[in-house]
Amino acid sequence: MKLKVCGMKYNPQEVAALQPDYLGFIFWGKSPRSFDGEIPGLPENTKKVGVFVDAPPNEIIAKIDKYGLQAVQLHGNESPEFCKALKQHYAQKPVKIIKVFSIKADFDFGLLDPYENSCDYFLFDTKGKLPGGNGYTFDWKVLQNYPATKPYFLSGGIGLEEVESLREFMSRPEAKYCHAIDVNSRFEIEPGLKEIEKLKRFKEKLMKNEMNVTPSLGKRSANSLYHANEKGYYGEFGGAFIPEMLYPNTEELRQNYIRIMEEPSFKQEFDQLLKDYVGRPTPMYFADRLSKKYGAKIYLKREDLCHTGAHKVNNTIGQILMAKKLGKKRIIAETGAGQHGVATATVCALMGIECVIYMGEIDIARQAPNVARMKMLGAKVRPALSGSRTLKDATNEAIRDWINNPVDTHYIIGSVVGPHPYPDMVARFQSVISEEIKWQLKEKEGRENPDYVVACVGGGSNAAGAYYHYLDDGDVGIIAVEAAGKGIDSGESAATSALGEVGIIHGSKTLLMQTQDGQITEPYSISAGLDYPGVGPMHAHLFRSGRGEFISITDDEAMTAGLEVAQLEGIIPAIETSHAFAIFDYREFKQDDIVVINLSGRGDKDLQTYIDYFKL
Amino acid sequence: MNRINQKLREDGKLLSIYFTAGYPNLDDTVKIIAELEKNGVDMIEIGLPFSDPLADGPTIQKSSTAALKNGMTTEILFEQLKDIRKTVSIPLIIMGYFNPVLQYGVEAFCKKCREIGIDGLILPDLPFDVYQEEYEDLFKKYGLLNTFLITPQTSDKRIHQIDNASKGFIYMVSSASTTGAKQGFGAEQQSYFERIASLHLQNPQIVGFGISNSDTFAQATEKAKGAIIGSAFIKHLTQNGVDSIAGFIKSIR
Numbered sequence: 001m002k003l004k005v006c007g008m009k010y011n012p013q014e015v016a017a018l019q020p021d022y023l024g025f026i027f028w029g030k031s032p033r034s035f036d037g038e039i040p041g042l043p044e045n046t047k048k049v050g051v052f053v054d055a056p057p058n059e060i061i062a063k064i065d066k067y068g069l070q071a072v073q074l075h076g077n078e079s080p081e082f083c084k085a086l087k088q089h090y091a092q093k094p095v096k097i098i099k100v101f102s103i104k105a106d107f108d109f110g111l112l113d114p115y116e117n118s119c120d121y122f123l124f125d126t127k128g129k130l131p132g133g134n135g136y137t138f139d140w141k142v143l144q145n146y147p148a149t150k151p152y153f154l155s156g157g158i159g160l161e162e163v164e165s166l167r168e169f170m171s172r173p174e175a176k177y178c179h180a181i182d183v184n185s186r187f188e189i190e191p192g193l194k195e196i197e198k199l200k201r202f203k204e205k206l207m208k209n210e211m212n213v214t215p216s217l218g219k220r221s222a223n224s225l226y227h228a229n230e231k232g233y234y235g236e237f238g239g240a241f242i243p244e245m246l247y248p249n250t251e252e253l254r255q256n257y258i259r260i261m262e263e264p265s266f267k268q269e270f271d272q273l274l275k276d277y278v279g280r281p282t283p284m285y286f287a288d289r290l291s292k293k294y295g296a297k298i299y300l301k302r303e304d305l306c307h308t309g310a311h312k313v314n315n316t317i318g319q320i321l322m323a324k325k326l327g328k329k330r331i332i333a334e335t336g337a338g339q340h341g342v343a344t345a346t347v348c349a350l351m352g353i354e355c356v357i358y359m360g361e362i363d364i365a366r367q368a369p370n371v372a373r374m375k376m377l378g379a380k381v382r383p384a385l386s387g388s389r390t391l392k393d394a395t396n397e398a399i400r401d402w403i404n405n406p407v408d409t410h411y412i413i414g415s416v417v418g419p420h421p422y423p424d425m426v427a428r429f430q431s432v433i434s435e436e437i438k439w440q441l442k443e444k445e446g447r448e449n450p451d452y453v454v455a456c457v458g459g460g461s462n463a464a465g466a467y468y469h470y471l472d473d474g475d476v477g478i479i480a481v482e483a484a485g486k487g488i489d490s491g492e493s494a495a496t497s498a499l500g501e502v503g504i505i506h507g508s509k510t511l512l513m514q515t516q517d518g519q520i521t522e523p524y525s526i527s528a529g530l531d532y533p534g535v536g537p538m539h540a541h542l543f544r545s546g547r548g549e550f551i552s553i554t555d556d557e558a559m560t561a562g563l564e565v566a567q568l569e570g571i572i573p574a575i576e577t578s579h580a581f582a583i584f585d586y587r588e589f590k591q592d593d594i595v596v597i598n599l600s601g602r603g604d605k606d607l608q609t610y611i612d613y614f615k616l
Numbered sequence: 617m618n619r620i621n622q623k624l625r626e627d628g629k630l631l632s633i634y635f636t637a638g639y640p641n642l643d644d645t646v647k648i649i650a651e652l653e654k655n656g657v658d659m660i661e662i663g664l665p666f667s668d669p670l671a672d673g674p675t676i677q678k679s680s681t682a683a684l685k686n687g688m689t690t691e692i693l694f695e696q697l698k699d700i701r702k703t704v705s706i707p708l709i710i711m712g713y714f715n716p717v718l719q720y721g722v723e724a725f726c727k728k729c730r731e732i733g734i735d736g737l738i739l740p741d742l743p744f745d746v747y748q749e750e751y752e753d754l755f756k757k758y759g760l761l762n763t764f765l766i767t768p769q770t771s772d773k774r775i776h777q778i779d780n781a782s783k784g785f786i787y788m789v790s791s792a793s794t795t796g797a798k799q800g801f802g803a804e805q806q807s808y809f810e811r812i813a814s815l816h817l818q819n820p821q822i823v824g825f826g827i828s829n830s831d832t833f834a835q836a837t838e839k840a841k842g843a844i845i846g847s848a849f850i851k852h853l854t855q856n857g858v859d860s861i862a863g864f865i866k867s868i869r
């Protein structure tokens with residue numbers, strides 16, 4: 001949600017320092033806030049809006065040119081033709097037209113029709129004695145009947161006291177096209193003199209309000225290049241290559257997942273659990289000593305502080321609620337190292353639902369503590385005895401279970417893999433990570449976009465969550481870190497982008513490690529969470545399209561980097577995440593580059609591996 | 617006319633047998649096919665083994681793993697089959713997962729099948745819509761029939777779509793299960809068999825999954841044109857070897 005502060009007169013520079021998205025300057029002589037003077041230099045991301053009431057075109061044009069206005073807000077009886085002519089005058093220059101409509105108890109939305117093609121935004125203000133600046137709100141419920149898809153500004157008497165009702169408003173469907181909140185008179189010491197502290201508090205609350213309370217669950221533009229399309233394809237990757245036996249199960253999910261995610265009651269429950277049970281928002285921590293050592297501004301997104309110790313639980317919370325909405329009575333899941341198994345067993349305990357976890361026989365032997373955790377949480381752990389008896393075979397077993405129990409069982413896949421809609425659904429649940437990064441970074445650095453987002457990739461769920469809201473922002477570099485194991489050419493590796501070919505694994509077309517004959521090969525990494533022979537279709541597409549930069553890191557490099565983070569920052573990362581910290585030997589950054597590393601999990605589960613490796 | 621269509625026109629119920637190529641021994645393929653034809657089997661599904669057969673139960677999984685261990689590859693299978701039409705005349709179908717076909721090259725695979733005299737393919741994880749959009753023309757070009765699966769959960773609407781897209785038979789999966797999982801048919805299966813019969817589909821149906829003996833064969837073919845035996849046959853091979861095929865077939869009908 002963007003913020004516009006209107007009625008600049010005496011202290012625009014101070015307001016600008018808060019970095020609102022829009023600053024409004026009123027060019028109407030009768031207003032006590034009428035502006036006449038010089039506009040100071042503004043932050044790059046703050047747009048200048050000129051507010052006019054039935055001014056002649058040449059006057060508006062003169063102001064646009066004089067002040068370099070990026071938008072005009074028309075508060076009078078300007079006709080659609082008037083708006084259009086103005087828009088055409090600036091065909092070469094991006095000057096946005098905002099047309100204002102005043103609302104009292106109700107509103108005839110038919111009035112908007114003629115303006116549909118002649119302005120860029122609508123602004124809804126309270127109908128009062130004056131054209132704006134009346135100091136009280138209108139009943140936002142009127143907007144329930146908003147028929148258009150044009151983004152609008154919500155205006156009229158909004159103050160600090162409205163934060164709660166804004167929170168409620170934003171969770172409702174009619175807020176879908178609300179582009180910005182416009183404030184003015186309720187943040188003034190006198191007309192035109194803004195109360196900075198109050199504005200600052202409002203802005204913070206507004207950002208938290210939006211991000212914490214109404215998770216967007218992966219809302220995004222329809223023409224995205226890097227998100228799944230309707231059929232679940234990311235470029236050439238994805239789809240649902242499944243036998244007919246699985247069709248009804250996945251089809252039921254496909255037809256319902258977006259609808260269910262958009263239900264306000266679903267969002268509310270999801271958000272509540274993320275907050276009260278998982279402990280979100282997770283901190284965004286500036287890693288000072290690491291930053292000094294590597295000469296960049298390094299932030300750590302602390303997913304390791306989630307309940308159960310990793311980001312996995314964001315997805316299992318989402319999917320257990322989804323399963324409940326679909327009326328499922330039984331949950332199955334696959335797990336490699338046991339992290340996703342624990343996160344699934346946890347939410348099943350929370351909801352009192354039967355839970356069966358498939359785990360490779362070999363993994364059961366080497367991850368005993370997690371097996372015990374799952375059992376303690378009430379889950380049944382069934383060994384996968386086929387094939388190589390690790391993660392891919394556990395996944396096969398879970399799929400076979402689902403084939404045999406198509407009606408009452410929901411399969412909680414733990415990563416952005418599997419047939420459509422799983423990769424997209426899991427990415428949406430994990431997108432809360434980048435959603436938080438955005439507002440947290442804005443608080444800390446004054447901008448939402450870092451220069452780079454870095455994450456380790458096995459199947460790729462923590463990476464999908466960390467990249468999600470940045471995928472279509474070309475100014476944000478995406479760095480994916482894969483496990484090279486003992487070296488890419490060693491024959492013991494899990495670097496799928498380097499070693500994989502296009503193929504089908506677990507119902508998805510993606511890059512996967514396989515023989516020339518199309519048999520899937522067994523990957524290797526010291527980290528049990530990265531040794532998957534495939535990669536989520538989103539990541540295959542990021543790799544092939546060149547949008548993502550892929551780096552592979554060996555066991556040794558990852559272990560060394562993990563130890564370094566422990567000693568520089570006092571944080572012991574999961575070995576998966578340690579791979580992401582090892583990029584600094586390969587990749588140089590500029591001193592002022594903001595690099596966000598998704599700290600996907602904590603290292604407690606890996607203690608034995610660290611002990612053995614470093615002889616601790 | 618394709619051998620499958622010819623066979624489907626014949627009177628009587630069809631017995632089709634699935635086996636995993638390269639199992640129990642790498643070079644058993646031709647011998648098994650010859651034995652099956654000699655003993656009156658109507659049609660054969662030659663299983664191309666795959667490392668991750670996610671629709672299959674333990675029996676076929678194990679035979680696939682063993683076949684791969686024996687060294688079976690797509691190339692070797694084609695090599696083994698190159699002269700098969702000199703001696704065998706019943707319909708031969710290759711059944712397998714899509715990934716090995718994709719790696720071989722779908723067109724190259726189809727071309728090779730035609731050269732050898734393979735009549736059709738069953739690729740359970742190649743979805744119906746992808747087949748129609750991307751591969752139907754290739755299959756036609758090389759005279760191969762593609763067979764789709766239906767299950768008790770498949771809606772009538774989808775069954776009719778599949779029926780319209782099929783040119784041979786429909787592979788009717790008997791119950792919601794992986795291969796070899798169920799023993800015998802209950803009331804649920806009976807009503808499913810009846811439901812499908814009442815749809816009066818253009819393509820005959822051949823029932824697979826859960827057929828292991830003469831009783832289940834008789835039940836499955838009461839309404840349907842034929843039935844496929846896979847896991848039970850492989851179990852028999854494991855226990856009794858390739859020379860015992862005649863006895864197994866006689867025990868079915």
